[in-house]
Each structure stands twice: as C-alpha cells, then as structure tokens.
Amino acid sequence: MKKKNRLQLDDNGKLKHFLTIEGLNRQLLIDILDTAESFTGVTEQTIKKVPLLRGKTIVNLFFEASTRTRTTFELAAKRLSADVLNINIQASATAKGETLLDTLRNLEAMHCDMFVVRHANSGAAHFIAQHAAPHISVINAGDGQHAHPTQAMLDMFTIRRVKGEFHKLNVAIVGDVRHSRVARSQIHALSMLGVEDVRIIAPKTLLPSEPEAFGVHVYHDLREGLRDVDVVIMLRLQKERMSGASLPSEHEYFQRYGLTEEKLALAKPDVTVMHPGPINRGVEIDSVVADGPRSVILQQVSHGIAVRMAVMSMAMQSHLPEATGGRRE
Amino acid sequence: MKIEIKQGRVIDPANGIDATQDLFISNGHIVALGSAPPGYVADQSIDASDQIVCPGFVDLRAHLREPGEEHKGTIASETRAAARGGITTLCCPPNTHPIIDTPAVAELVQRHADLAGHARVVPLAALTQQLAGTAITEMHALKMAGCVGVSNAMRPVANTLILRRAMEYAATYDLTVFIHAEDYELANNGCVHEGAVGSRLGLPGIPTAAETVAVASTLALVEETGARVHFSLISSQRALQKISRAKYDGLPVSCDVSAHHLHLTEVDLLGFNSQCHVRPPLRTQRDLEGLRKGLADGAIAAICSDHQPHEADAKLAPFSATEAGISALETLLPLALRLVDDNVLSMPQMIASLTHQPAAILGIKAGTLAIGHRADICIFDPERYWMLDEHSMLSRGRNTPFLNWEMKGEVTHTLLRGKTVYEG
Numbered sequence: 001m002k003k004k005n006r007l008q009l010d011d012n013g014k015l016k017h018f019l020t021i022e023g024l025n026r027q028l029l030i031d032i033l034d035t036a037e038s039f040t041g042v043t044e045q046t047i048k049k050v051p052l053l054r055g056k057t058i059v060n061l062f063f064e065a066s067t068r069t070r071t072t073f074e075l076a077a078k079r080l081s082a083d084v085l086n087i088n089i090q091a092s093a094t095a096k097g098e099t100l101l102d103t104l105r106n107l108e109a110m111h112c113d114m115f116v117v118r119h120a121n122s123g124a125a126h127f128i129a130q131h132a133a134p135h136i137s138v139i140n141a142g143d144g145q146h147a148h149p150t151q152a153m154l155d156m157f158t159i160r161r162v163k164g165e166f167h168k169l170n171v172a173i174v175g176d177v178r179h180s181r182v183a184r185s186q187i188h189a190l191s192m193l194g195v196e197d198v199r200i201i202a203p204k205t206l207l208p209s210e211p212e213a214f215g216v217h218v219y220h221d222l223r224e225g226l227r228d229v230d231v232v233i234m235l236r237l238q239k240e241r242m243s244g245a246s247l248p249s250e251h252e253y254f255q256r257y258g259l260t261e262e263k264l265a266l267a268k269p270d271v272t273v274m275h276p277g278p279i280n281r282g283v284e285i286d287s288v289v290a291d292g293p294r295s296v297i298l299q300q301v302s303h304g305i306a307v308r309m310a311v312m313s314m315a316m317q318s319h320l321p322e323a324t325g326g327r328r329e
Numbered sequence: 330m331k332i333e334i335k336q337g338r339v340i341d342p343a344n345g346i347d348a349t350q351d352l353f354i355s356n357g358h359i360v361a362l363g364s365a366p367p368g369y370v371a372d373q374s375i376d377a378s379d380q381i382v383c384p385g386f387v388d389l390r391a392h393l394r395e396p397g398e399e400h401k402g403t404i405a406s407e408t409r410a411a412a413r414g415g416i417t418t419l420c421c422p423p424n425t426h427p428i429i430d431t432p433a434v435a436e437l438v439q440r441h442a443d444l445a446g447h448a449r450v451v452p453l454a455a456l457t458q459q460l461a462g463t464a465i466t467e468m469h470a471l472k473m474a475g476c477v478g479v480s481n482a483m484r485p486v487a488n489t490l491i492l493r494r495a496m497e498y499a500a501t502y503d504l505t506v507f508i509h510a511e512d513y514e515l516a517n518n519g520c521v522h523e524g525a526v527g528s529r530l531g532l533p534g535i536p537t538a539a540e541t542v543a544v545a546s547t548l549a550l551v552e553e554t555g556a557r558v559h560f561s562l563i564s565s566q567r568a569l570q571k572i573s574r575a576k577y578d579g580l581p582v583s584c585d586v587s588a589h590h591l592h593l594t595e596v597d598l599l600g601f602n603s604q605c606h607v608r609p610p611l612r613t614q615r616d617l618e619g620l621r622k623g624l625a626d627g628a629i630a631a632i633c634s635d636h637q638p639h640e641a642d643a644k645l646a647p648f649s650a651t652e653a654g655i656s657a658l659e660t661l662l663p664l665a666l667r668l669v670d671d672n673v674l675s676m677p678q679m680i681a682s683l684t685h686q687p688a689a690i691l692g693i694k695a696g697t698l699a700i701g702h703r704a705d706i707c708i709f710d711p712e713r714y715w716m717l718d719e720h721s722m723l724s725r726g727r728n729t730p731f732l733n734w735e736m737k738g739e740v741t742h743t744l745l746r747g748k749t750v751y752e753g
C-alpha cells in the first residue's frame with residue numbers, strides 16, 4: 001500500500017501517476033471530480049480547447065484493443081491542447097520481439113511527457129511507472145483485471161451529478177466482477193468516497209476469490225441484491241464467458257442476472273442505471289432499461305472526456321514547478 | 330592433505346553429536362573427532378572457535394541452467410554460489426535443454442560439476458521422455474548414469490494412468506519419484522496464490538486445491554503401487570496435512586519446503602513485486618505458520634533453496650509476464666537460521682533439515698560427519714551479520730526479494746572432499 005502511495009504521488013502529495021484508486025485519498029478523488037466539473041464547460045463551448053497542456057506530448061500506448069477509452073483519452077488530450085500520438089502496440093513493436101521496456105525507452109527518447117497505457121497484464125501500468133524516466137507521468141487506461149481508475153472516476157462523477165452525495169447511497173455492481181478491472185476500481189472509489197453499502201451480485205463462478213476482503217456485501221440473487229438500491233452498475237459479460245465452465249448459457253444468465261424493468265422495480269424509484277460499455281443488449285441488460293429514463297449510460301461517456309482532462313492536467317501539474325523557466329536540461 | 334578443524338561446535342544430527350571439539354580430515358575423509366589419530370600431523374589448521382562445524386548442506390532442488398540456459402547460470406557459476414552458501418551437494422531437476430532424459434545428459438551435468446570442483450551435483454532424471462508426460466524414460470539406464478530419482482519437473486503428466494505406470498516402473502528400480510504437486514488444469518496458468526491479495530491485484534490465481542488435488546491423487550497411487558514418492562516444494566498447510574497423515578499411515582512419502590515459503594507470504598506481492606513471483610506461489614500467513622510447524626514436528630524433512638537464477642530481463646516485465654523463481658543458494662543458511670532465532674527449530678533440527686534428512690531422501694552418502702565419510706563440511710559463524718547486496722552475489726542470477734535484507738549467519742569455510750572450496 002505504501003509503495004503504491006509513493007509511486008502515484010509526488011513529494012508534495014500531488015498526483016504524479018494515476019494507476020489505481022487504492023492508496024489515494026478521499027480529498028484527491030474529490031479534487032479530480034471538482035476539476036472535471038470545471039472542464040465540462042470547455043466541452044460545451046464552440047472552441048472546445050484550453051491551452052493547459054500546449055507543447056506537451058501525450059502517447060496513447062494501447063497494447064489491447066479499445067475504441068471508446070482511447071478516443072475519449074485522445075479527445076481529452078486534444079482539448080487540453082496537447083499533441084497526441086496513438087500507438088497500437090499489438091500491431092507494431094512487440095510483434096517484432098521488442099520488450100516493453102525497449103518500447104518505453106524509444107518513446108522516452110522522443111521526448112514524450114505522458115503515457116496513457118492499456119495492457120492485458122495486471123500491473124503493467126505500475127511496471128511502466130516504475131521504469132519510466134522521472135519526467136514522465138503514467139495514466140492507467142486499464143491493466144488486465146487489476147484497475148481502470150479513470151473509468152471508475154467518470155462513474156463517480158456521474159453518480160455525484162445525479163445523486164449529489166455519496167454517503168447515503170446503496171450501490172450494486174452486477175455481473176462478472178472476477179474478471180473486471182472496472183469493478184475493482186469502482187469498489188475502491190465508492191468506499192473511499194463514503195458509500196457504506198456496496199453490493200456485488202453474481203454467481204460464484206464470476207466472483208473473485210475472497211470477495212468480502214473488498215469490504216462489499218455479496219449477493220447471488222439479483223432480485224434480493226437490488227432491493228433499495230440507488231445506483232446499479234451493470235458489467236459487460238465477455239463473450240468467452242457466456243458458455244463453458246463459468247456459465248451454462250446466455251439465456252440462463254439473462255434470466256438470473258439480466259437487468260429488466262421488472263427487476264429494476266425492486267430498487268428505489270429514482271434508481272440510476274449505469275454501464276461502462278460496450279453493452280450486450282439482451283445479455284446483461286434489456287434494451288428497454290438501457291435506453292430508458294433511468295439510464296445514464298451515454299452521459300457516462302461524455303463525462304469520460306472531462307474526467308480524463310482533469311486527471312491528465314493534474315498529473316502534468318505535478319511537473320510544472322520543474323518545468324517553469326525552461327525545458328529540462 | 331591433512332586438515333584439522335579446531336575448537337568448533339561440531340553438530341552432526343545424524344549421529345547425535347553436538348559438542349565443542351576438534352575434527353580431523355585426511356585424504357578427503359573424516360578420520361577422527363575429539364582427539365587426533367596416532368601420528369596425525371595436520372598440513373593446515375582451521376580455527377573454528379565460536380563457529381559451528383556441520384556437514385555440508387544437501388540442497389534437494391537447485392536449477393543450475395546448464396545445459397541450455399547459460400545466460401541464466403552455468404554449473405560452474407552456480408556451484409560456486411552454492412559453496413559460498415555452505416552447500417556441498419545439489420540435486421538438479423531434469424528440465425535443462427536438452428532435458429535430462431538420456432544417460433548422456435546426466436553424465437554431462439555430473440562431469441561439468443566435477444570439472445568445476447565447487448560442489449557435488451546429483452541429477453534427477455526425467456520421468457517421461459522430453460517431459461512430455463506421455464512415454465516413460467529409460468529409468469534403469471539413467472540410474473546407472475548417476476540419477477538419484479525421477480521427476481517430471483513442473484510439467485504435467487498426461488493422465489493418471491501414465492503416472493501410475495511411471496511410478497510402478499520407477500519402483501521396479503527403487504527410484505524415488507519426485508512430484509511437484511500442481512494440478513495443471515486447476516492451476517490454469519495462474520501466477521499467484523488465489524486469495525485476497527491475488528483478487529486485489531487482479532492476477533490470475535492458483536488455488537490451494539491445485540496442490541491438494543495433486544497430492545491426494547498421487548497418494549492414492551502410492552497406496553496402489555507402493556512407489557516411494559517425495560513431494561517437492563509444498564506450499565500449503567492443507568497439502569501438508571494430507572502428506573503427514575499418509576506418513577502416519579505408513580506410506581513411503583516425504584516432502585520438502587523452500588526457504589522462501591517459510592519467510593514470505595502473498596502480502597509480499599503488493600506493488601507487483603516480480604521478485605516474489607515463484608511457483609508454487611507464496612500463500613497465506615496461515616500456510617507459512619503451518620509449514621513452519623510441519624518442519625518442527627518432522628512432517629517436512631528438508632528445507633531446499635529452489636534456486637532459480639535468471640537474467641535481469643526475466644523479471645523486467647508486468648508481473649504475470651515475468652519468469653518465476655528466486656536466486657536462492659546464498660541465502661539458504663541465513664534464512665534457515667532465522668527459524669532458529671524465531672524458535673521454530675533448534676540448531677541441530679535446522680542443520681538436520683539441511684543435511685542428513687535430505688541426503689536420506691536422495692539415498693546418497695552425504696550429510697554426516699561420521700568417521701570414514703567424505704569430508705564435505707560447512708563451517709559458519711551463526712552470529713555474523715551481513716547484508717545481501719547484488720554485486721557481491723556469486724550466482725549469475727541476482728533475482729531475489731531478499732536484497733538489502735540484513736542476514737545473520739555466514740559461512741566461513743566450505744570443504745568439499747577435504748578441500749577448501751570457499752573461504753569467506
């Protein structure tokens with residue numbers, strides 16, 4: 001825990017890398033939400049740009065396919081006036097046998113300032129942050145099954161906008177928690193922001209080992225778990241889990257864990273429905289619910305840009321004292 | 330060449346000896362304890378006062394990387410590191426390249442060890458050809474070539490029928506089968522213990538059941554075949570319970586544990602510390618305590634190093650993409666001594682778990698200071714403090730989570746067949 005703390009924060013306690021919610025503190029999360037709030041104006045202007053990161057180079061280093069996350073990071077960087085480089089590593093260097101560290105060194109030699117990293121291995125963003133040159137900030141855009149902190153923060157942003165406060169809420173996360181980096185980050189963020197009742201709802205095959213260690217309440221029955229819930233977050237069910245040893249069929253999963261109007265009626269009347277996307281209609285969520293009045297799924301996407309602008313500008317801010325008065329060296 | 334070792338605390342658990350006395354060596358063998366034989370004139374005298382004189386250690390599991398992976402280590406480099414650690418006999422698993430599944434490779438390994446002259450190396454032969462798990466090896470020929478047991482290393486055997494036949498065939502030639510108890514399917518390419526820490530880090534887990542299922546099915550085959558089985562690297566309390574129950578019931582089974590499983594747990598992985606990536610994985614505090622208890626009550630016969638040297642790059646990647654293993658020869662003694670300091674073992678018990686007990690599992694003459702035996706001896710200062718730093722390591726692999734740990738207890742002399750191979 002301490003190690004993570006040191007890695008993510010600089011000597012003044014400011015955000016340097018954004019790798020996981022764990023080891024951060026409540027005030028920092030609130031700062032991120034407040035900063036994001038101040039950026040929402042920018043995205044609604046005719047000229048959707050602020051000059052905060054002018055002259056900075058941000059590299060989207062994606063070792064795993066992604067459309068939405070990469071696009072919103074790219075838009076966020078551009079709206080901060082940074083130069084953006086998109087690198088899809090699956091198709092380039094590592095395929096030629098280059099190690100991750102070599103790729104990193106090459107990009108450093110090109111004088112980049114920030115890496116936004118997505119990687120299939122848990123801990124990849126930590127690894128890169130540990131080995132990157134000191135002037136580089138690393139933002140985790142999803143590492144294996146470990147963390148996806150910007151997704152969690154945009155979800156927190158959405159919840160705060162809709163509900164105002166955190167501490168009185170009951171929040172349920174439904175679906176494949178075992179393999180979900182999004183769920184892990186959400187659980188940490190919700191707890192840190194004061195939500196006392198975080199529930200995870202799934203069959204045992206989709207729960208992580210020792211789920212109670214996360215400080216959550218575990219349910220196997222969606223109807224029971226949804227009772228009096230203020231926010232329900234549905235997780236995407238990966239295609240490869242839909243049949244085989246974890247689940248018998250899409251049909252049974254939808255019967256038991258698919259969110260329908262009828263099941264949603266058990267939650268509080270003003271319940272909010274969220275989903276990190278992309279959604280599988282008719283698998284984890286009924287279209288009527290996904291497109292219904294209580295769904296904020298599309299708002300989540302637009303909030304993603306403001307939250308990522310906030311995180312990027314804050315992480316770069318930690319370098320500003322050094323940067324003022326000219327370039328490094 | 331005659332060497333006398335003066336005034337050391339001589340501990341030889343095999344013979345129930347623990348007393349301050351002199352020890353006399355002649356022509357590579359121990360010739361007397363206490364008083365010199367008539368007419369003995371030493372060519373060299375070692376002052377061992379305030380030090381412990383014991384049999385050279387016998388390590389049940391050390392990967393030497395040769396042949397095939399000399400960028401990680403060679404027989405010469407790793408046996409030199411062993412000598413620094415007071416280890417005079419090393420048992421190496423068969424997963425070299427080429428694999429030790431023919432007498433030629435087994436002989437090559439021993440010849441290279443003899444040429445290097447730092448420690449004795451006894452190989453395990455592959456249980457199945459190419460370790461592929463489908464066809465058994467020429468075990469008789471391999472035994473004639475010096476192999477002291479058979480093992481499929483970390484690789485799975487295709488099915489229980491093949492394992493049964495392999496055990497029966499090994500038993501025909503009185504070869505011990507060394508089992509690395511891990512059910513391949515349940516392990517499911519995991520890299521950490523399946524538990525709270527693995528869940529938090531989002532790393533694929535190896536459940537305790539991967540070990541207990543493999544132990545249970547192997548034990549059933551021991552009952553069936555009568556083959557002698559040694560379980561390498563037990564990592565969980567539950568598996569240990571099963572083995573210890575089977576021993577109680579009279580089955581010919583034994584087991585060992587690595588030194589790191591007695592000091593580290595899954596918690597040490599936090600921060601994605603790839604130096605703690607080992608197989609079997611580090612498990613819980615409860616397991617650690619269970620293993621320590623098993624050592625104290627005799628359920629576990631030996632502490633091994635499970636030495637696995639790597640080049641630096643092997644650990645420079647995101648956790649699950651790194652290679653498992655610790656370079657462990659040079660920390661075996663201080664880590665074992667910590668158990669004495671922690672009141673888990675007495676000094677003679679600790680030494681027994683590093684000497685005659687592992688030697689008995691290998692069925693070799695080693696690990697004792699009996700008169701007439703070859704003089705493989707370790708002399709160490711149990712009170713000397715030192716820091717493990719990577720530049721002073723002799724192993725080619727500097728991969729260890731114990732870097733910068735303060736170690737207590739250091740080898741001052743290692744003698745192999747009456748010849749000083751290390752002096753520190």
